[in-house]
Amino acid sequence: MKTDGSPLHVVIVGAGFGGLAAARALARGNVRVTLVDQRNHHLFQPLLYQVATAGLSPADIAAPIRSILRHHKNVRVLLDTVVDIDAADRRVLLASRRTLRFDRLIVATGARHSYFGREEWEAHAPGIKSIDDATTVRRKVLLALERAETEPDPLRRQALLTFVIVGGGPTGVEMAGAVAELARRSVSQDFRSITPHCSKVLLVEAGPRLLASFPPALSAKARKAIEDLGVTVMTDQRVSAITDAYIEVGGTRVPTHTVVWAAGVRASAAAMWLKAEADRVGRVIVDPDLSVPGHDGIYAIGDTASFTDAAGRCLPGIAPVAKQQGRHVGEQILRGRTKPFRYRDYGNLATIGRHRAVIDFGWLRLSGVFAWFVWTTAHIFFLAGFRNRLLVGANWLWNYLTFERGARLITGGDASLHGDQA
Amino acid sequence: MKTDGSPLHVVIVGAGFGGLAAARALARGNVRVTLVDQRNHHLFQPLLYQVATAGLSPADIAAPIRSILRHHKNVRVLLDTVVDIDAADRRVLLASRRTLRFDRLIVATGARHSYFGREEWEAHAPGIKSIDDATTVRRKVLLALERAETEPDPLRRQALLTFVIVGGGPTGVEMAGAVAELARRSVSQDFRSITPHCSKVLLVEAGPRLLASFPPALSAKARKAIEDLGVTVMTDQRVSAITDAYIEVGGTRVPTHTVVWAAGVRASAAAMWLKAEADRVGRVIVDPDLSVPGHDGIYAIGDTASFTDAAGRCLPGIAPVAKQQGRHVGEQILRGRTKPFRYRDYGNLATIGRHRAVIDFGWLRLSGVFAWFVWTTAHIFFLAGFRNRLLVGANWLWNYLTFERGARLITGGDASLHGDQA
Numbered sequence: 001m002k003t004d005g006s007p008l009h010v011v012i013v014g015a016g017f018g019g020l021a022a023a024r025a026l027a028r029g030n031v032r033v034t035l036v037d038q039r040n041h042h043l044f045q046p047l048l049y050q051v052a053t054a055g056l057s058p059a060d061i062a063a064p065i066r067s068i069l070r071h072h073k074n075v076r077v078l079l080d081t082v083v084d085i086d087a088a089d090r091r092v093l094l095a096s097r098r099t100l101r102f103d104r105l106i107v108a109t110g111a112r113h114s115y116f117g118r119e120e121w122e123a124h125a126p127g128i129k130s131i132d133d134a135t136t137v138r139r140k141v142l143l144a145l146e147r148a149e150t151e152p153d154p155l156r157r158q159a160l161l162t163f164v165i166v167g168g169g170p171t172g173v174e175m176a177g178a179v180a181e182l183a184r185r186s187v188s189q190d191f192r193s194i195t196p197h198c199s200k201v202l203l204v205e206a207g208p209r210l211l212a213s214f215p216p217a218l219s220a221k222a223r224k225a226i227e228d229l230g231v232t233v234m235t236d237q238r239v240s241a242i243t244d245a246y247i248e249v250g251g252t253r254v255p256t257h258t259v260v261w262a263a264g265v266r267a268s269a270a271a272m273w274l275k276a277e278a279d280r281v282g283r284v285i286v287d288p289d290l291s292v293p294g295h296d297g298i299y300a301i302g303d304t305a306s307f308t309d310a311a312g313r314c315l316p317g318i319a320p321v322a323k324q325q326g327r328h329v330g331e332q333i334l335r336g337r338t339k340p341f342r343y344r345d346y347g348n349l350a351t352i353g354r355h356r357a358v359i360d361f362g363w364l365r366l367s368g369v370f371a372w373f374v375w376t377t378a379h380i381f382f383l384a385g386f387r388n389r390l391l392v393g394a395n396w397l398w399n400y401l402t403f404e405r406g407a408r409l410i411t412g413g414d415a416s417l418h419g420d421q422a
Numbered sequence: 423m424k425t426d427g428s429p430l431h432v433v434i435v436g437a438g439f440g441g442l443a444a445a446r447a448l449a450r451g452n453v454r455v456t457l458v459d460q461r462n463h464h465l466f467q468p469l470l471y472q473v474a475t476a477g478l479s480p481a482d483i484a485a486p487i488r489s490i491l492r493h494h495k496n497v498r499v500l501l502d503t504v505v506d507i508d509a510a511d512r513r514v515l516l517a518s519r520r521t522l523r524f525d526r527l528i529v530a531t532g533a534r535h536s537y538f539g540r541e542e543w544e545a546h547a548p549g550i551k552s553i554d555d556a557t558t559v560r561r562k563v564l565l566a567l568e569r570a571e572t573e574p575d576p577l578r579r580q581a582l583l584t585f586v587i588v589g590g591g592p593t594g595v596e597m598a599g600a601v602a603e604l605a606r607r608s609v610s611q612d613f614r615s616i617t618p619h620c621s622k623v624l625l626v627e628a629g630p631r632l633l634a635s636f637p638p639a640l641s642a643k644a645r646k647a648i649e650d651l652g653v654t655v656m657t658d659q660r661v662s663a664i665t666d667a668y669i670e671v672g673g674t675r676v677p678t679h680t681v682v683w684a685a686g687v688r689a690s691a692a693a694m695w696l697k698a699e700a701d702r703v704g705r706v707i708v709d710p711d712l713s714v715p716g717h718d719g720i721y722a723i724g725d726t727a728s729f730t731d732a733a734g735r736c737l738p739g740i741a742p743v744a745k746q747q748g749r750h751v752g753e754q755i756l757r758g759r760t761k762p763f764r765y766r767d768y769g770n771l772a773t774i775g776r777h778r779a780v781i782d783f784g785w786l787r788l789s790g791v792f793a794w795f796v797w798t799t800a801h802i803f804f805l806a807g808f809r810n811r812l813l814v815g816a817n818w819l820w821n822y823l824t825f826e827r828g829a830r831l832i833t834g835g836d837a838s839l840h841g842d843q844a
Contacts, residue, residue, distance in 0.1 A: 039832065040564060040568060040830070040831070040832045041830075041831050041832070057479040057480065057481040057482070058833060059478065059479040059831055060479070062831055064612065064830045064831070066609075066612035066613065067612055067830070070609075070611045070612045074615055075448050077612075078571075078572060079565075079571075080572075090758075096572070098572070114778075121640075131831065131833050134831055135833070142462060143501075146462060147499040149500075149501075150500065150502075150518070150520070160764075188493045189492045190486065190488035190489055190499075193486065194496055237469035303816040327558055327792075351435065407481035407487045408462070408489070409462070409463050409480055409481055409484055409553065410462045411465070411480060411488070411554055411557070
């Protein structure tokens, strides 16, 4: 509460896992909350690769922010884009030319892909961060299969049937497994010319092993599992060029038209807006209580924040970190305190294809089919709305039983193979 | 079979209801079939308005053509766009520069909207024929609600909350009912400034009554039902202008930013390709056996064909007509016969909002809730794939029980309210 007795106005920028957790924590207190996002929906990003590989529909993993927060009457949701922050004057500047005055500000604007200075690669190697990204990749993969079906030249056909995923972290591994299943198994009955063995899926990692954040034993299991699905894993290999027609890996040219980028991210412009110190990937370096140094009452969380815990470990950009940070900041604002944030690590999960996963709980390491069931249950459980849990559950069960990929739709501007419609 | 003993090659252009029915009929015979479509999916068009109003996801009402026909090994599916037909040389010319030689040709290329010579209206009043059309309309409606939520000027807000549907046929009535429910009921809990009573939904029809193809008693019931949902019905009213900011109806300007076109269609370019005689809306005038006069072994079906039955009635452009025509042509080709086509009319259905419908079976007329259940069952039953039946059923049940509109996603180029992302 302010000195005049009116409730504090807390502005949250971004309705990802962090922003939403903060809004929920604050909804319990005597504050006014405004949550701004440039999209109308919260997205369950860990499952975006399923949309990109036609396993799920966008609406299965996204829900309107307004619906999620509808019962919190002190929370206002605003569809708008932040263009700058005036920290001194305590105002957020919006693209609609409106401004939002705040007493407390939580910046949770997430991250985008980073191409390490080779931004020209983006046109040929899209990453997967938004629904539109995912449907773009889906279109590319499905169109490549369609083109291959009618391509008489064997070399050109092989290029169309070569799919390269750059980056061996959880997203890259999940994506490679799903693409392998889509290209090699699900479609095998539907096409006449191309057979499962025609397709080649490469997973390229610059470091020595996949899933570097997992223990080496689980990395090895993941590699074995993904190779069983038909993925060729290339570790210790650097990408030196990506064009419309090929990718250059370790000095060798691999002809392909479908490259997916899962190698690096860069934080949003928040550090620039706040003129705050940032780490190598643009994340705001925050104090132990997640506040931005020098800016009283301004916090950065999730992928926007660079947080080093007491053990000297920089926390990774994953959903559980963002959620816990959002909740922490929300609670601290309500209590008017500045307790340091402590991350509780419940484990690390990655899935490989249709029914395998690796899980690292620290005290317990799982892999294989049982791990997949744990992973599936956890993901369905954490999905934002009940309806989504229900539908994702039904969809997965269906995919699991039939190998069907139900959302194999080519939509959007480039949906027809050759220019305008008949 | 040809004189040399090799099987006939039948080319089907278009995988709508007509083309798919023809392919299925032909799959049973000793012929080679090539089905060409410019999209990779068959679309259950009668439910497209549900995608436009966020009730269903695109993948719920669309399925890959390849999957639908996967077990018919004599059918080849081609994603390509027809640019012309050389009837004399018996070749179909494709956008990929390939050509398809045929022994028999079935043209089932459907229809697009028609703006009666005012094509400039299309930019402001999209129609709903494809998935991209439907997601465009969905984005427009949802963005208008979002903008209204923060608009301080009452006149501008009223314009944002005015939704106009042009055309009082089944599509227009269904669309108006669904928009009224979306704008007036489903969102009522989610917004803070706008309330259900702020929104205005207008349904404009040039003729004297809604659902002109139904008996007058059912038209009146439909009008009553849709007015109960809060739709203002304007019959005998002509549209004279549509711009970005208003629509002019019967000489009066109504400020609005969301106009949906459901007033007229025009057949595809098939008549032009074939240099065949066409009716007023561009449909090929076909012989009693659905063949194109003067072109031996070339047929037109569905929305592409203008067929007058023995009673002198020109058949409407609806799914059952297309399906029966497709099956008929397929069977006649297999049998080498030219039996006249006869349409079996199983009834006429239209739905109004969440739980009312009108049905005209000829011998039986239904309206109200029971009619809605019949309608729902019929639609779920006729959906192309089992998976879709399951999911549409679950989705509908969910919408019905909760008033939730689960697919309320703003996606695509213009998804953010104000230009580029933060």
